[in-house]
Amino acid sequence: MAEAEKFMGSDNVEDILTKIENKSLKIESLIKQYKPIEAIKTALEGYPPQDERCKFANWIGVRKALMAIKDVEGILRSLNPQYYDILMKYVYRGLSTGDRTTCDQCLKIHEKLTEKAGFGCILRSLADTVNTI
Template sequence: MGGGEEEFIEADNAEAIITTIEHKSHKIESLLKQYKPVEALKTALEGTQAMTGDERCKTAHWLVVHRAIMAIKDVDGVLSSLDPEYYDILMKCC
């Protein structure tokens, strides 16, 4: 497998991840409209294991997480009540 093929596969994977993040963004907006910011944050943090080193993916993911965090009024309270797995993910993506 040549270097060009590996880059192509990585690009395809990145596009798939971007599409997944876009779908996740719609779900988060729906949760925020229902006044469920904690659920929105958890949704934003789920599935980050599939993230690649692609900067577009990292940026798109951060924007979704940021959107959910900005809707939370008591950030300190929410962060202290997060399950350790979510807190760990949040610390890794910031």
């Protein structure tokens, strides 16, 4: 979670966008290396600040990682439970896009994540209005 500290430690939006872009490149590299577990972990690290450009830039990297998931159950087994609520927030972000491919993938993840983490995961992700994505 050191990445979260990096985002919060800088007030300059351009610096934060550069860090998010570097993170996105790392995600792409991990996907190309067939390491989806590492890609999703990297994607879920750190909340971007409340600036909308930062949120959108971060979403692009997370979406790439989400779309690369083939074995949802395997990914969830490998993820630390601390990431479940964050993942659920991004699943809802993906569902809000209206893009059919993204929504289909997010629904698959939502089903398996709810089975694994329970309904509390849904409630916590919807109720958290401080850490929005």
